[in-house]
Amino acid sequence: MSAEDLENYETEMELQLYREYKDIAAQFSYVVETERRFYLANEVDLRPVNADGEVYFELTMRDAWVWDMYRPARFVKYVRVVTFKDVNIEELDKPDLALPEKGGFGG
Numbered sequence: 001m002s003a004e005d006l007e008n009y010e011t012e013m014e015l016q017l018y019r020e021y022k023d024i025a026a027q028f029s030y031v032v033e034t035e036r037r038f039y040l041a042n043e044v045d046l047r048p049v050n051a052d053g054e055v056y057f058e059l060t061m062r063d064a065w066v067w068d069m070y071r072p073a074r075f076v077k078y079v080r081v082v083t084f085k086d087v088n089i090e091e092l093d094k095p096d097l098a099l100p101e102k103g104g105f106g107g
Contacts, residue, residue: 013069020074024065029092034059035085038067044089056084 001009021040028040041061049056059081066074081087 010069017067017069021065021067025092026094028063028065029094030061031088031090031092032059032061032064033088034081034083036083037081039079040065041079046087046089054084056082057087058082059087 025040028042030041030044032039032041032044039061041064043062045060047058049058061079062077064076064079066076066079068074
C-alpha cells in the first residue's frame, strides 16, 4: 500500500465518521471534548480530584459515542477518563421540531 493509498483510506474513513456523527448527534444530550477524544453522551459527570496538591479530573459518561475512526465499536455503555488537562462539556440543543433538509420528502 502506497502512502497515497493510505492517505486516501484515512480520508474516506474520516468522511464516513463525520457522516455517522451527523446521523446520530441528535440522539445525545452532551458533546464532551478531552485532550485525546471527542464524545457524544447522554450522561456526563465531571469531578475534580485533589490528591497531594495535584488536581486532576475524573470524567464519567454513560451511553456514549466516541469519535475514533480506528475503533471497531464507537458506541459504549460506560466511559471513564482521568486527565490533568482541560475537559470541555457542552449541552446540545434539543429542538422540538426538526424540519427535513431541502431535497427530502419528494423534493
